[in-house]
Amino acid sequence: MPVSIPRVLFTLLFFVPVLSWGQSLPSGSGPVQSFERYRQQALQEKLFVHTDQAFYLTGETMWFKIYYVDGSRHQPLDVSKVTYVELLDKEKKSVLQTKVALNPDGGNGNLFLPSSLSSGNYLLRAYTSWMKNFNADFFFEKTLTVVNPFKPLGLPLLRETTDYDVQLFPEGGNLVQGLPGKVAFKVADASGRGVAVQGWLVSGQNDTLTRFNSHKFGIGTFTLTPDEKMYRVVFRDRQGRTVTRPLPTVYPQGYTMRLDESSADQLTLTVRTNVPGASSVLLFAHTRNDIKVAEARPIQRETTFSIDKKKLGEGISHLTIFNADGKPVCERLYFKRPTQPLDISLKPNQPSYASRTKVTLDASVATAAQGRQAGLSMAVYRVDSLAETSSGNLLSYLWMTSDLQGRIESPDYYLQPGNEGVAQATDNLMLTYGWRRFRWEDVLNSPSPGKKQLKRLFTPEHNGLLIQGTVTDSLTGKPVPNIITYLSSVGKPIRLYVSRSDSSGRIRFEMQDFYGARNIVVQTNPKDSIYKIAITNPFSGTFSSTRLPALSVAESQTDQLLNRSVAMQVQATYWGDRVINYQYPPVDSSAFYGKPGESYLLDVYTRFPRMEEVLREYILGVMPRKKQGRFRLYVPNEPYRAIFEDPSLALLDGVPVFDMDKIIEFSPLKVKQIDVITNQFFIGPSLFPGVISFMTYKGDLAGFPLDARLLKLDYDGLQLQREFYSPRYDTPRQLSSRQPDGRTLLYWNPNLKTDAQGKGRAEFYTSDQTGTYVVEVNGLTTDGQAGSQRTLFEVKNSPK
Structure with missing residues (x-):
């Protein structure tokens, strides 16, 4: 008889020792070992994204915090270092994408919602490279509503239907x-x-x-x-x-x-x-x-x-x-039901506030007695019929939503303190949803100790962003193994990466401190000109079965939409130049080769019109030679006082150049500095007999004619951190300013830390927008205790 559940292999009984009836399985027996092997080889990662709200207008910015934990024990992980975040429309087309750095505290970022977006419900999803090895149902997903006030809503006519x-x-x-x-x-x-x-x-x-x-x-x-x-x-x-x-x-x-x-x-x-x-x-x-x-x-x-x-x-x-x-x-x-979720308490210093008034909000967690501090994310925004939906609950997601198939309505309800009605509803829910994070075949087929481990197409990004691609034969289209490829990040600091294609023609470059939009150049040695390089899109091309509900905006919400639209435009007009401020992470500004053996600032020396004269006159570590009518550049092999037999690696702004005639013909007036490495230098799988690095003033190649066969493209690195801006009204002059303040999002902090006593404090000012505001907080301890909390306060017009 067929059964509508995942099929389990007959192998299971061979793992189970002979038992007397009613006897439990010994802890050291086969299934336990099989499960542990599977856990080690198929780590289950979970992501939760706390967004500042769940309803947006185009022209606003979505702020988010990423929680990253082990899928089994819900403890913070430090394995993957990159999260991929996308916003998908109803056709499952990605309309916004970004890459966010992960650290032991998770990650945080933002997405600006452009006016090119149409009104509708969108699916926010997040995943790591490792998670792409599994079904897209493992990805974090969340429905967000975006309304474009500058375009007709184009909502379909709602018809009375019984087609439930x-x-x-x-x-x-x-x-x-x-x-x-x-x-x-x-x-x-x-x-x-x-x-x-x-x-x-x-x-x-x-x-x-x-x-x-x-x-x-x-x-x-x-x-x-x-x-x-x-x-x-x-x-x-x-x-x-x-x-x-x-x-x-x-x-x-x-x-x-x-x-x-x-x-x-x-x-x-x-x-x-x-x-x-x-x-x-x-x-x-x-x-x-x-x-x-x-x-x-x-x-x-x-x-x-x-x-x-x-x-x-x-x-x-x-x-x-x-x-x-x-x-x-x-x-x-x-x-x-979890018996000890993270207990978070929120206490505003007043139940209501006037506009442009300071709010002091104390947050505390109840785990401080055990010495477990918590990391919190906090959003404070105006709540109305537009933004009545919660921006997300970490507790219900980790314990319930992430382990079930399909959309769950109001998952927070099931984590209430137990009573008969909640218990019955919870059991009904368990009967109507399917498990999505487990396959018996994967567990029981996991390799035994000493056997080859499971091969995964996507590897975890342990040390930062990976740029991956393939090398193929341009004539046959077949993958080509064992080919050395070079990737350069044009600009400052100088970065060069080398990768050898594997048996499937795949290449992989592990990027260090790769932030923001960059130009990259990928190439092979010109002698390998029959080979074609393609860079793989790092975003997943597979999708879950989630269906987005149709957008529903009632006529009664027109005034609120207009009010929020005006507030958004006021902010963009009067505060736009202040709200965009990025934090640049501390990165190593030196070139990838560190301190060179020799370094020359050409402006210090007599300027010659030809590069050959520059190299011969005062660049001691470079020996230009002509062989068969073409220039080659050699470097002394220090400290042996001999010349390397093979030509050295020449770089211009980090891009390998294999035609030395082009270097010789390049104007030295465009070159600011020349560094020389006068010994053997390893980069990845390659060993070079010295390195000669030419650097232009702006690090932009200064019009150097690159080989037409190489691949040059724009590539987005990790997102730069943007600071959330909130004005202050500390002085009478600031308080009486006639510059309007239309903020409906008063505060966002993705990294609010509690102290040793479990206490944290947030301070911010209200805006000119009156109404009811909600404070939403999610939090996680280092040992995996999760919690969420909400509270409300009012903002009223200032007395005249």
């Missing part, structure tokens, strides 16, 4: 004739929001067998013991509109499972079957790849497993039942 998205999920995977089962359902509208419904289960003879109602977010359950194959489920919304769907297939033979909360500390898992000859079943449970339960029991018609909740990890656990043949026959999810 209705899904039915038998507990465990299947319905089996004669075996009692539970069926979960979810009814959602076109935007993905749950619809409250009543329902009826109708037999093939049109008899009503049971009635039921949705519980929360259009999700609910009903039970039945099927004795025929044809059933219908009828749903009716509050407006009286109905929709009918057939019940999932009822199989004549198979297995079912039922999970119940037998007590506050125990779960009861009941497995039933009508398969002739069924002898045993195995329960295998894990929480984010950590094995928690492995227990075998005999079965004839029914058997029961008792599961101690303490054995299951916090968050989502995956429960799978295998039959005696090692095949998966049932599975479902169970959620255990």
